[in-house]
Amino acid sequence: VSVRAGIVVTGTEVLTGRVSDRNGPWLADRLHELGVELALTVIVGDRPQDMRSALRFMADERIDLVLTSGGLGPTADDLTAEVVGGFQGREMVLDEQLQEQIAEILRPLAKRWPNLDQEAIRHGNRKQATIPAGATVLAPVGTAPGLVVPPRDGEGPTIVVLPGPPRELQPMWTRAVEDGALSEALKGAISYRQRMLRLFGIPESEIAETLRVAEREGVELSSLEVTTCLKRGEIEVVTRYEPSAEQAYEALASLVRARHGDTLFSEDGSSVDEQVAALLRGRRPAGAPGSDGDGASGPTRSIATAESCTGGLLAARLTELAGSSEYFKGSIVAYSNEAKVALAGVPARLIEAQGAVSGEVAEALADGARTRLDADVGVGVTGIAGPGGGTEEKPVGLVCLSVVSGAGEPLTRSVHLPGGRADVRDRATTVAMHMIRRSLLAS
Amino acid sequence: VSVRAGIVVTGTEVLTGRVSDRNGPWLADRLHELGVELALTVIVGDRPQDMRSALRFMADERIDLVLTSGGLGPTADDLTAEVVGGFQGREMVLDEQLQEQIAEILRPLAKRWPNLDQEAIRHGNRKQATIPAGATVLAPVGTAPGLVVPPRDGEGPTIVVLPGPPRELQPMWTRAVEDGALSEALKGAISYRQRMLRLFGIPESEIAETLRVAEREGVELSSLEVTTCLKRGEIEVVTRYEPSAEQAYEALASLVRARHGDTLFSEDGSSVDEQVAALLRGRRPAGAPGSDGDGASGPTRSIATAESCTGGLLAARLTELAGSSEYFKGSIVAYSNEAKVALAGVPARLIEAQGAVSGEVAEALADGARTRLDADVGVGVTGIAGPGGGTEEKPVGLVCLSVVSGAGEPLTRSVHLPGGRADVRDRATTVAMHMIRRSLLAS
Numbered sequence: 001v002s003v004r005a006g007i008v009v010t011g012t013e014v015l016t017g018r019v020s021d022r023n024g025p026w027l028a029d030r031l032h033e034l035g036v037e038l039a040l041t042v043i044v045g046d047r048p049q050d051m052r053s054a055l056r057f058m059a060d061e062r063i064d065l066v067l068t069s070g071g072l073g074p075t076a077d078d079l080t081a082e083v084v085g086g087f088q089g090r091e092m093v094l095d096e097q098l099q100e101q102i103a104e105i106l107r108p109l110a111k112r113w114p115n116l117d118q119e120a121i122r123h124g125n126r127k128q129a130t131i132p133a134g135a136t137v138l139a140p141v142g143t144a145p146g147l148v149v150p151p152r153d154g155e156g157p158t159i160v161v162l163p164g165p166p167r168e169l170q171p172m173w174t175r176a177v178e179d180g181a182l183s184e185a186l187k188g189a190i191s192y193r194q195r196m197l198r199l200f201g202i203p204e205s206e207i208a209e210t211l212r213v214a215e216r217e218g219v220e221l222s223s224l225e226v227t228t229c230l231k232r233g234e235i236e237v238v239t240r241y242e243p244s245a246e247q248a249y250e251a252l253a254s255l256v257r258a259r260h261g262d263t264l265f266s267e268d269g270s271s272v273d274e275q276v277a278a279l280l281r282g283r284r285p286a287g288a289p290g291s292d293g294d295g296a297s298g299p300t301r302s303i304a305t306a307e308s309c310t311g312g313l314l315a316a317r318l319t320e321l322a323g324s325s326e327y328f329k330g331s332i333v334a335y336s337n338e339a340k341v342a343l344a345g346v347p348a349r350l351i352e353a354q355g356a357v358s359g360e361v362a363e364a365l366a367d368g369a370r371t372r373l374d375a376d377v378g379v380g381v382t383g384i385a386g387p388g389g390g391t392e393e394k395p396v397g398l399v400c401l402s403v404v405s406g407a408g409e410p411l412t413r414s415v416h417l418p419g420g421r422a423d424v425r426d427r428a429t430t431v432a433m434h435m436i437r438r439s440l441l442a443s
Numbered sequence: 444v445s446v447r448a449g450i451v452v453t454g455t456e457v458l459t460g461r462v463s464d465r466n467g468p469w470l471a472d473r474l475h476e477l478g479v480e481l482a483l484t485v486i487v488g489d490r491p492q493d494m495r496s497a498l499r500f501m502a503d504e505r506i507d508l509v510l511t512s513g514g515l516g517p518t519a520d521d522l523t524a525e526v527v528g529g530f531q532g533r534e535m536v537l538d539e540q541l542q543e544q545i546a547e548i549l550r551p552l553a554k555r556w557p558n559l560d561q562e563a564i565r566h567g568n569r570k571q572a573t574i575p576a577g578a579t580v581l582a583p584v585g586t587a588p589g590l591v592v593p594p595r596d597g598e599g600p601t602i603v604v605l606p607g608p609p610r611e612l613q614p615m616w617t618r619a620v621e622d623g624a625l626s627e628a629l630k631g632a633i634s635y636r637q638r639m640l641r642l643f644g645i646p647e648s649e650i651a652e653t654l655r656v657a658e659r660e661g662v663e664l665s666s667l668e669v670t671t672c673l674k675r676g677e678i679e680v681v682t683r684y685e686p687s688a689e690q691a692y693e694a695l696a697s698l699v700r701a702r703h704g705d706t707l708f709s710e711d712g713s714s715v716d717e718q719v720a721a722l723l724r725g726r727r728p729a730g731a732p733g734s735d736g737d738g739a740s741g742p743t744r745s746i747a748t749a750e751s752c753t754g755g756l757l758a759a760r761l762t763e764l765a766g767s768s769e770y771f772k773g774s775i776v777a778y779s780n781e782a783k784v785a786l787a788g789v790p791a792r793l794i795e796a797q798g799a800v801s802g803e804v805a806e807a808l809a810d811g812a813r814t815r816l817d818a819d820v821g822v823g824v825t826g827i828a829g830p831g832g833g834t835e836e837k838p839v840g841l842v843c844l845s846v847v848s849g850a851g852e853p854l855t856r857s858v859h860l861p862g863g864r865a866d867v868r869d870r871a872t873t874v875a876m877h878m879i880r881r882s883l884l885a886s
Binding site for chain 2: 012013015016017018019020024025026028029032038039040041042043044045046050053054057060061075117120167204205208209212225227229230231236238305307310311312313314315316318319320322323324325328329330331332333334335336338339342343372373374386387388389418419420421422423425
């Protein structure tokens with residue numbers, strides 16, 4: 001038997017979408033690493049009856065382990081501990097040692113914000129230290145303690161109560177796993193393997209077809225849980241399986257390699273961003289198909305961009321990873337034509353003759369970035385993000401991109417990207433990243 | 444009686460966190476506008492039994508209206524229509540008119556990807572056109588039709604089946620509301636009002652204290668549903684109430700204005716991005732406190748940035764809104780010191796004397812952006828995003844920002860921002876936006 005888990009996210013601001021939930025996805029990954037299957041996530045507001053219903057639902061679905069996030073603050077609308085205690089049939093009791101521990105944490109805060117209401121703080125402290133009898137306390141990272149609350153009669157789920165802020169929840173969870181506070185609840189978890197293939201430049205239906213071919217060719221798909229999804233213009237194929245199904249996975253991966261070799265760019269889940277970073281550092285990325293993964297090292301190559309429609313997003317993406325200053329020189333965001341001429345050195349007559357959105361101008365931008373920022377590789381992007389500015393000949397979504405380096409011909413492409421302004425801008429950065437990757441692999 | 448709604452999001456990739464759900468939050472907002480209360484959201488994987496359980500849970504909770512997203516694709520693992528049909532006790536039937544409509548949509552795709560398997564396409568087409576008997580079809584935006592599936596015997600929820608991709612779901616929902624396909628299901632919705640106050644530069648606990656003061660001063664808080672949340676470094680106070688509670692809301696808003704006048708920047712929910720855009724267009728933003736909302740128009744002012752640690756994110760943020768080319772000239776992303784000198788004209792000796800992260804260099808960057816990009820307003824940002832590069836004197840999270848314009852003194856600030864690399868970069872753009880706003884309001 002494997003362990004089935006459920007997540008209950010509480011908070012009206014999450015339910016109504018004003019804050020997006022970062023805890024559910026993070027916990028899903030952690031559960032997976034522990035071999036626990038996440039079956040359901042429920043998001044409820046701050047109403048106790050809705051939270052009770054969610055717990056009842058989890059119990060009815062025979063969930064073994066419920067994780068809750070949120071509702072542990074010092075104010076009256078933070079009700080999780082009390083609701084969970086009631087659900088598990090446990091009385092609420094004041095834990096005096098915990099009360100003192102929280103008071104200790106609050107002392108420096110009182111100094112930093114001297115005008116805070118001391119009575120309110122004491123009240124909140126007492127509330128946060130009142131917990132279901134028999135629960136295990138997970139030491140606070142902020143001011144809120146977490147709780148492991150087992151069922152009173154051994155029937156039904158164990159409930160792990162965690163705080164809402166990710167920066168509190170994450171270290172608390174990690175510590176609870178390490179120090180064994182969850183070991184009873186995690187007994188019986190099967191360890192699954194998970195592998196990810198990434199492809200760029202084909203429609204999702206082609207992968208569906210490959211899965212049908214795999215079935216016809218006798219690949220044991222029933223032992224694999226395959227999900228495909230489209231994300232930022234790339235296709236991710238994630239396969240989860242018990243260790244005994246390794247051969248079936250290898251057969252599937254070979255088929256994908258044989259049918260989609262030209263669009264498969266990652267076999268180890270590495271992103272194009274990580275591969276571009278490795279290539280700029282002079283390393284061959286281990287996850288790229290055909291890589292022998294020896295990590296042979298060449299010289300670092302530097303990069304610079306000149307962007308119009310992406311407005312700085314490509315530069316922001318190239319500097320997202322720590323340590324990017326080793327290879328990223330800078331970017332010229334040339335939104336106006338004057339800026340394209342003055343800063344990136346695009347000839348004004350080229351813009352006049354070809355239009356600002358053209359392969360020629362993309363190449364001139366790439367050249368300008370490379371020269372002006374003294375980089376080995378230059379990237380140029382120009383396009384029409386919309387919603388205005390499109391014409392019949394050059395519609396919204398048309399983006400021209402170019403990558404130039406000292407070695408070889410420039411790589412220049414025009415693409416027509418679907419979606420609204422934000423989609424076009426985001427997709428254009430993905431296309432640029434793949435062109436950079438291709439150009440670096442070739443040289 | 445009001446209408447209670449629930450959302451069922453399907454998709455293993457959403458449940459496991461590989462794709463974040465954008466539909467739930469968007470639908471929550473739309474439901475709210477229609478006066479429908481969202482009580483619960485459930486996220487399940489692609490397993491039919493889990494989806495059935497989620498629908499059963501919604502029915503048990505006396506939900507009147509269930510919206511599902513996802514699982515409408517052409518492949519066998521897309522099971523939503525069938526599961527919903529079964530749940531509502533309705534047979535699945537092939538809708539031939541719909542089949543032809545989808546075939547029509549697919550024809551141009553076959554031209555674009557000529558190697559696609561035609562048999563697979565026909566198979567998917569037939570599957571997507573097979574729907575519960577008696578359901579109302581919502582015309583496809585992509586290839587998947589939506590469905591409104593009422594309960595067969597009048598008892599239990601109406602289920603609205605929507606596609607997963609936001610770009611399909613959103614126009615489909617809007618059209619369904621407009622053309623009355625949902626009017627039966629929405630009967631009896633109470634219209635609530637919702638107002639948002641936005642503040643920048645105080646801790647959330649101060650708002651909690653103001654709510655306690657409001658209670659003591661006799662503001663009728665029980666008629667207001669107030670939620671506060673911290674988002675990208677700003678505090679949002681959202682209040683939802685029935686029209687009869689308008690006076691109570693006004694009393695609360697006055698109290699916030701009186702106690703937090705210096706940090707309250709928006710009374711109509713407008714974002715700092717929208718206010719900066721209005722100010723650059725020469726208009727006084729209607730939502731800014733003290734604005735008479737007459738929209739008096741001055742000349743457009745142009746803006747340019749020179750960024751280091753934000754790596755283009757500030758430029759990307761300033762160009763997020765459509766029409767930003769009217770006032771945004773461009774940006775110099777000067778990641779290396781050479782680029783700061785060569786492109787933004789920062790004196791090399793200034794970097795040597797003060798360090799690249801200093802108020803002086805931020806001001807020189809702002810000046811350089813303004814001069815080199817021929818803009819009215821220049822913004823400079825330099826800082827240490829981490830995780831490396833911090834020192835005792837200049838720790839990770841230190842960011843120096845400056846806004847210069849022809850009128851008045853430069854506005855220069857150093858802040859110490861919490862969190863990891865991504866947080867510091869994002870927060871720094873928020874601080875910059877507020878400084879730009881302040882500088883534009885003053886001049």
